[in-house]
Amino acid sequence: MQGIVVDNAGGDFHLVDTLEEPTPGRNQILVKSLVTAINPVEGFMQGTGQLVTAWPIVLGCDASGTVVEVGEGVTKFKIGDAVFGCTTLGTPGHSTFQEYFLMDEDLTFKKPGGVTTEQAATIGVGLLTAALGVIIGANVELKAKESNSQSPWLIVLGAAGGVGQFAVQLGKLCGYRVLGSSSPSNTEVVKAAGAEAVFDYKLPLDEQLATIQQVTNGNFTRVFDASAMGTETGIDAVTQVADQRAPERYFSTTNDWAPIDPREGVAIHHVELGQIGRSGSEKAEKINKDIVTMIPNLEDYLGAGLLRPLEYVQVGDIGVGEVLKALEAFKNHKSGKKLVVRLAEN
Ligand SMILES: NC(=O)c1ccc[n+]([C@@H]2O[C@H](COP(=O)([O-])OP(=O)(O)OC[C@H]3O[C@@H](n4cnc5c(N)ncnc54)[C@H](OP(=O)(O)O)[C@@H]3O)[C@@H](O)[C@H]2O)c1
CATH class of the missing domain: 3.40.50.720 (NAD(P)-binding Rossmann-like Domain)
Structure with missing residues (x-):
């Protein structure tokens, strides 16, 4: 599958078509990446290598897509559901700048009907x-x-x-x-x-x-x-x-x-x-528990329109390679509107 790869800290972002499609484990879902937003953390991770657990790495964490496979034990989602959120950072298989990526079921939002796929990509990280x-x-x-x-x-x-x-x-x-x-x-x-x-x-x-x-x-x-x-x-x-x-x-x-x-x-x-989806320390356990506890309430408030997605600017055409244009545009991007890019039609 296609994805935007960085080979080492300080290395450039480049397009490859040799990535292996990940398989969802217990309580994980496999998501088709439709739209992603760009955040300051991508340039930070690419430049410093911090939060990256293995090289080469695909980055991107503001997710919006469709569930295409569910792992054992998943109850919240089924194939075809529209989802969004923030993926586990710097971990192979979990990043949005590739065609398919993994998310943990309880760290993922179900997209409300009134929110578009583009709008959903503006929500997770922020x-x-x-x-x-x-x-x-x-x-x-x-x-x-x-x-x-x-x-x-x-x-x-x-x-x-x-x-x-x-x-x-x-x-x-x-x-x-x-x-x-x-x-x-x-x-x-x-x-x-x-x-x-x-x-x-x-x-x-x-x-x-x-x-x-x-x-x-x-x-x-x-x-x-x-x-x-x-x-x-x-x-x-x-x-x-x-x-x-x-x-x-x-x-x-x-x-x-x-x-x-x-x-x-x-x-x-x-x-x-940055601790989202991680385990092995008291701090990570606490942060993830906090996120898991808040998501159902946040979903309700988004569904009721009491929390709203951000305004956005869409960069480029449609395709995984368009992420490169968005990363470039982000260098001169002024805040106020989120910058998003579409990786696939549907
Ligand atoms: N620790 C974490 O878990 C975590 C998670 C997400 C993001 N972050 C970090 O949080 C920061 C904000 O992220 P973001 O996505 O919101 O970035 P953003 O959309 O680029 O917004 C940054 C904002 O900071 C404002 N700003 C710049 N200098 C300031 C100052 N001296 N005092 C007050 N405001 C100032 C800017 O205001 P104007 O545009 O109005 O000038 C801009 O709106 C980034 O550094 C990001 O890396 C950390």
């Missing part, structure tokens, strides 16, 4: 990362709730990104008023995701903190940095501006490589979606 950041890291209850003028705020840094837009949606869904940060050109994207207010993260830090104070009046205890670039703003907001009488405040971040010094009264959490 929504699961945001859920790990907001629900698990910032300890927000995953339950639909109306917000009002007294509701606490959730602050989302990098709110226009693929992760950030889902974090905004989740915060609003769960009854928070959301204050997001972005470039001024993305203010409307963040508002469309559900934020009540937006500030410019390029302003000097003291101006950002003053804006956070002015908008929230200190009525918040939770900050999620979706961008991985906002540690300073986030930690200062939660230690200086947040409600200091609260028993616990929360700072969670997608930056899983830079340690943060402990702060009294602040629970600091580094999101690690």
Whole structure:
């Protein structure tokens, strides 16, 4: 079968037609790759080799396709079902930049009827990362709730990104008023995701903190940095501006490589979606259990239209080789819309 291969860390992405089609094991499904989105992690893995378990490797993790085979013990899916989600990263047989790939049944979403195959490819990585950041890291209850003028705020840094837009949606869904940060050109994207207010993260830090104070009046205890670039703003907001009488405040971040010094009264959490589908460590077991627990609720909210896929830009024509064009386009891609590519017609 065809796929886009990288031979070693730093090697280029290239098309081959010699890959073996994987066979689903217990509780696994084999999925025909129809559409995939491009994420920052692909360039990161190709460049550094981190999270790659064997070379050569096919990358790609934002899945959207059709079940073509089910392994022993699978009950949630049958052949022909439309599915999406985030695959196990850097593991042969599991990646989306190839014609067929494996997914674990309980880590896979069933596609709702109202969501197209392209839209589904915009959801997996962004929504699961945001859920790990907001629900698990910032300890927000995953339950639909109306917000009002007294509701606490959730602050989302990098709110226009693929992760950030889902974090905004989740915060609003769960009854928070959301204050997001972005470039001024993305203010409307963040508002469309559900934020009540937006500030410019390029302003000097003291101006950002003053804006956070002015908008929230200190009525918040939770900050999620979706961008991985906002540690300073986030930690200062939660230690200086947040409600200091609260028993616990929360700072969670997608930056899983830079340690943060402990702060009294602040629970600091580094999101690690890269552990999806992995086992053998307490950390991986916990993350996967969290994801498995959240997926049915997230599926319900997507089905009800309370969580929505992202806007996207489609690159190229149809075919596995088109992924190369999408990877190239991603280098100059501005956030706000997800970049997707179609590998097969149906
Ligand atoms: N740890 C994990 O498990 C995990 C999982 C997924 C992603 N990530 C990482 O999370 C980050 C976001 O991923 P993504 O897919 O959302 O990327 P993305 O779509 O490219 O969005 C990144 C966003 O970061 C914003 N940004 C840049 N510098 C910022 C700063 N100093 N302060 C606040 N915001 C800033 C940008 O805002 P503007 O465009 O408005 O300027 C952009 O919207 C990436 O670094 C990615 O590698 C980590």
